Amino acid sequence: MTLPDPFLKSIRDAVGEKAMITDAGDREPYLVEERGLLRGDSDLVVRPATTDEVAAVVRACAAAKIPVVPLGGRTGLVGGGVAAGGIILSTERMTGIREVDALNLTITVEAGCVLADVQTAAAEADCLFPLSLGAEGSCRIGGNISTNAGGVGVLRYGNTRALVLGLEVVLPDGRIWTGLNGLRKDNTGYDLKQLFIGAEGTLGIITAAVLTMFPKPRTTVTALAAVNDLGGVMEVFARTRAACGDRLTAFETLSRRCVEFDLAHVPGAVDPFAAPHPHYVLIEATSPRAGDPLRDDLEVVLGAALEDGVVADAVFAESENQRKQIWMLRETIPEAQKGEGASIKHDVAVPVSRVKTFIEEATRAVEAAMPDIRVVAFGHIGDGNIHFNLSQPAGGDPKEFRDATGMLNRIVHDIVASMNGSISAEHGIGLVKRDELAHYKDAIDIDLMRTVKRALDPDNIMNPGKIVQT
Amino acid sequence: MTLPDPFLKSIRDAVGEKAMITDAGDREPYLVEERGLLRGDSDLVVRPATTDEVAAVVRACAAAKIPVVPLGGRTGLVGGGVAAGGIILSTERMTGIREVDALNLTITVEAGCVLADVQTAAAEADCLFPLSLGAEGSCRIGGNISTNAGGVGVLRYGNTRALVLGLEVVLPDGRIWTGLNGLRKDNTGYDLKQLFIGAEGTLGIITAAVLTMFPKPRTTVTALAAVNDLGGVMEVFARTRAACGDRLTAFETLSRRCVEFDLAHVPGAVDPFAAPHPHYVLIEATSPRAGDPLRDDLEVVLGAALEDGVVADAVFAESENQRKQIWMLRETIPEAQKGEGASIKHDVAVPVSRVKTFIEEATRAVEAAMPDIRVVAFGHIGDGNIHFNLSQPAGGDPKEFRDATGMLNRIVHDIVASMNGSISAEHGIGLVKRDELAHYKDAIDIDLMRTVKRALDPDNIMNPGKIVQT
Numbered sequence: 001m002t003l004p005d006p007f008l009k010s011i012r013d014a015v016g017e018k019a020m021i022t023d024a025g026d027r028e029p030y031l032v033e034e035r036g037l038l039r040g041d042s043d044l045v046v047r048p049a050t051t052d053e054v055a056a057v058v059r060a061c062a063a064a065k066i067p068v069v070p071l072g073g074r075t076g077l078v079g080g081g082v083a084a085g086g087i088i089l090s091t092e093r094m095t096g097i098r099e100v101d102a103l104n105l106t107i108t109v110e111a112g113c114v115l116a117d118v119q120t121a122a123a124e125a126d127c128l129f130p131l132s133l134g135a136e137g138s139c140r141i142g143g144n145i146s147t148n149a150g151g152v153g154v155l156r157y158g159n160t161r162a163l164v165l166g167l168e169v170v171l172p173d174g175r176i177w178t179g180l181n182g183l184r185k186d187n188t189g190y191d192l193k194q195l196f197i198g199a200e201g202t203l204g205i206i207t208a209a210v211l212t213m214f215p216k217p218r219t220t221v222t223a224l225a226a227v228n229d230l231g232g233v234m235e236v237f238a239r240t241r242a243a244c245g246d247r248l249t250a251f252e253t254l255s256r257r258c259v260e261f262d263l264a265h266v267p268g269a270v271d272p273f274a275a276p277h278p279h280y281v282l283i284e285a286t287s288p289r290a291g292d293p294l295r296d297d298l299e300v301v302l303g304a305a306l307e308d309g310v311v312a313d314a315v316f317a318e319s320e321n322q323r324k325q326i327w328m329l330r331e332t333i334p335e336a337q338k339g340e341g342a343s344i345k346h347d348v349a350v351p352v353s354r355v356k357t358f359i360e361e362a363t364r365a366v367e368a369a370m371p372d373i374r375v376v377a378f379g380h381i382g383d384g385n386i387h388f389n390l391s392q393p394a395g396g397d398p399k400e401f402r403d404a405t406g407m408l409n410r411i412v413h414d415i416v417a418s419m420n421g422s423i424s425a426e427h428g429i430g431l432v433k434r435d436e437l438a439h440y441k442d443a444i445d446i447d448l449m450r451t452v453k454r455a456l457d458p459d460n461i462m463n464p465g466k467i468v469q470t
Numbered sequence: 471m472t473l474p475d476p477f478l479k480s481i482r483d484a485v486g487e488k489a490m491i492t493d494a495g496d497r498e499p500y501l502v503e504e505r506g507l508l509r510g511d512s513d514l515v516v517r518p519a520t521t522d523e524v525a526a527v528v529r530a531c532a533a534a535k536i537p538v539v540p541l542g543g544r545t546g547l548v549g550g551g552v553a554a555g556g557i558i559l560s561t562e563r564m565t566g567i568r569e570v571d572a573l574n575l576t577i578t579v580e581a582g583c584v585l586a587d588v589q590t591a592a593a594e595a596d597c598l599f600p601l602s603l604g605a606e607g608s609c610r611i612g613g614n615i616s617t618n619a620g621g622v623g624v625l626r627y628g629n630t631r632a633l634v635l636g637l638e639v640v641l642p643d644g645r646i647w648t649g650l651n652g653l654r655k656d657n658t659g660y661d662l663k664q665l666f667i668g669a670e671g672t673l674g675i676i677t678a679a680v681l682t683m684f685p686k687p688r689t690t691v692t693a694l695a696a697v698n699d700l701g702g703v704m705e706v707f708a709r710t711r712a713a714c715g716d717r718l719t720a721f722e723t724l725s726r727r728c729v730e731f732d733l734a735h736v737p738g739a740v741d742p743f744a745a746p747h748p749h750y751v752l753i754e755a756t757s758p759r760a761g762d763p764l765r766d767d768l769e770v771v772l773g774a775a776l777e778d779g780v781v782a783d784a785v786f787a788e789s790e791n792q793r794k795q796i797w798m799l800r801e802t803i804p805e806a807q808k809g810e811g812a813s814i815k816h817d818v819a820v821p822v823s824r825v826k827t828f829i830e831e832a833t834r835a836v837e838a839a840m841p842d843i844r845v846v847a848f849g850h851i852g853d854g855n856i857h858f859n860l861s862q863p864a865g866g867d868p869k870e871f872r873d874a875t876g877m878l879n880r881i882v883h884d885i886v887a888s889m890n891g892s893i894s895a896e897h898g899i900g901l902v903k904r905d906e907l908a909h910y911k912d913a914i915d916i917d918l919m920r921t922v923k924r925a926l927d928p929d930n931i932m933n934p935g936k937i938v939q940t
Contacts, residue, residue: 103822104823148661177918178912181891182890183819183854183895187899189937190669191618191668192915192918242685246717351571351574353571384574420650420651422651422655425656426655448647455925456918
């Protein structure tokens with residue numbers, strides 16, 4: 001698709017030549033998705049510096065009915081930023097931090113701010129911006145909001161949606177909607193910002209946000225416990241939550257296989273206990289109060305669980321370095337999995353009370369379908385989110401395994417659906433899961449989504465084809 | 471307006487004669503708003519018992535293009551349930567509690583459940599459903615969700631929106647949308663439930679919800695402190711939040727005038743300290759852990775504030791009875807205000823960092839406009855929500871005062887708007903604030919709301935005329 005000259009002129013008038021990337025080589029990084037699984041197509045990347053410039057670009061697109069794909073840090077996993085013609089709008093030059101209000105516990109940032117920079121700005125005001133995920137060094141806050149990102153702090157702080165107090169959005173017709181207030185209570189009509197959070201850029205381009213911060217933690221306790229079975233994992237979770245209350249910020253689980261993959265492929269990975277154990281739970285609790293007796297509380301819980309035989313072994317991080325080592329075991333799993341050949345990943349959620357049953361049923365079902373398949377289950381158990389990943393049979397043919405993707409997805413997702421679960425807990429839909437969404441969602445859901453999409457973007461120019469076909 | 475016979479027959483077919491109220495006397499309580507300020511008009515009240523019956527009623531309304539006004543506990547303050555023709559649909563027979571899942575910390579309830587009954591069901595499962603407000607003995611959860619109710623626990627637990635994990639909704643065309651999952655993470659397309667939360671029944675009728683519960687508090691500390699000025703109030707708030715973190719569940723403020731009105735009109739009200747003080751703050755902190763040293767922590771904070779002169783006096787509740795007495799001072803203010811003649815109320819929010827300036831500026835402005843006016847400012851300071859109420863000059867003419875409503879609203883709301891605040895923090899818009907909303911909201915906001923309304927309810931049969939005119 002060649003972009004018409006009058007349109008290109010209107011873009012030039014909006015942002016200037018320097019903010020336009022037309023050279024094929026320079027465009028390439030904006031077209032290829034991080035893992036190289038998907039490749040988009042677009043003749044023009046535009047890099048506006050201000051909200052007004054974004055609005056001018058979108059007005060030009062609206063006038064010419066040319067699609068626009070918003071792009072942040074390009075770390076998405078479902079192809080939400082993959083263009084099929086039209087232009088790409090990158091927010092990467094919009095990195096301003098507009099305001100930090102420590103008494104109101106809010107920070108106002110532009111969409112292109114890297115998540116780590118938002119965290120740093122909050123820390124400099126002696127506060128915490130709690131969104132935290134693997135890609136935080138490169139993902140951008142506009143993308144986090146557009147995908148309602150999850151991460152490791154959801155148990156305590158909620159998903160990104162819960163952290164957004166206000167938004168500024170360029171609408172599909174190029175108007176700027178300003179909802180940038182930092183209010184914790186506001187019932188003046190429909191809560192419009194909710195439309196744009198998690199909409200993956202299909203209803204407008206988020207250009208700025210007011211985010212909520214928290215008092216900075218002054219006490220952090222991190223522990224790793226070895227557990228014999230999934231029932232024990234859930235029991236430890238229930239006991240820990242009861243003892244820690246809101247101070248429980250993360251409760252992650254790993255199977256022995258996850259640790260073995262780490263040991264095989266991650267330099268510096270260390271087996272955490274003398275003996276191997278079927279399951280591990282990573283517990284982190286924090287408190288804004290210096291001297292909070294969190295460690296004592298957790299020692300009581302784990303001590304009792306050791307006596308009861310629910311926990312087989314446990315270790316506390318005695319230094320920041322040990323804390324990092326414990327977290328490394330959890331965070332390097334996706335990387336370690338690459339060393340074991342092809343993998344097929346499922347980012348699913350079920351009610352917390354169904355986690356054990358889900359993992360057991362899904363494991364049985366995929367092993368029945370492919371006897372030597374290797375289940376790599378881990379994740380944010382505390383909020384019911386399981387990364388139910390599958391690695392190919394050891395030494396098998398990667399292509400043959402990948403060819404089974406549809407079959408294995410169907411098995412796993414059918415079980416998720418039978419438990420009223422989610423086939424995309426934190427990664428979103430984008431392109432990759434769109435057909436799967438259409439398969440599992442009720443027709444009324446899809447119809448409502450289309451109704452909203454058509455109402456806000458009648459010409460279908462905002463990131464078309466993502467989430468639902470219109 | 472007389473309802474046509476074929477329509478009445480279709481309603482009779484849907485719910486049966488017994489679920490229809492046509493007698494004028496029996497209809498009356500459904501027509502008159504609680505405080506008697508507004509009177510609706512409708513020839514028929516329908517009381518369905520199930521979601522399917524609600525759907526059948528709405529299908530009949532959709533077919534005949536007859537408006538339907540959903541009604542819960544009838545405790546709203548802005549006329550959101552006041553009918554202008556059409557039928558009234560009361561959810562009061564739909565009081566089932568469908569499921570309590572203590573491990574997942576969720577409770578699934580029907581829309582007509584009284585809030586206090588939801589609280590009780592959660593408590594029976596050794597959990598907490600934290601939504602709490604003055605009308606909890608009669609308001610119904612469907613109404614709480616439809617108005618995104620606030621209350622006294624917002625500081626810690628968020629507004630009602632934050633407590634809703636899933637919804638079941640009868641859409642304006644009578645289809646049933648089922649989004650009743652109890653997931654904490656679900657990014658499968660647009661988060662449709664957000665459309666209906668806070669929409670005041672204009673986009674559909676909420677028939678059931680999955681709500682999130684919390685571990686039950688095992689330690690509760692309640693204190694009242696006397697403070698000399700608003701700067702001190704905000705200082706005590708900042709210090710208390712720093713010391714208590716998430717354990718701070720309520721931080722309310724009252725002016726001396728509030729206490730004086732209580733003393734004059736509320737039987738049993740007692741002046742909390744030997745001397746009068748300009749301001750009071752009510753602090754409540756809770757912890758799910760028995761033996762949490764909350765009391766010690768708060769004593770340290772208030773002790774230091776006493777030494778610094780920020781706090782003039784302080785008292786802790788030493789029993790549940792004393793706790794109730796402290797809360798009574800706060801909760802009886804609206805009742806006490808009635809004893810002082812006519813009042814004009816403003817339910818506003820500003821960023822927490824602007825609370826002091828707002829109260830000072832707004833007080834100066836209304837006193838300049840009406841020298842003997844009596845400002846009765848109190849509220850949920852911790853989340854920036856001020857009930858900036860005004861009582862008529864002592865001994866003056868109530869009617870004359872009420873005639874100044876528009877003038878005084880304009881003064882107060884202009885200051886709110888200048889601080890990027892909200893003219894309706896927790897009460898909603900309904901009929902009463904609709905024109906005020908149109909005055910203050912940006913035209914783009916109003917246009918977006920209309921776009922959403924028209925897309926979901928093209929025939930405008932769902933609680934028409936509320937929030938925005940279409």
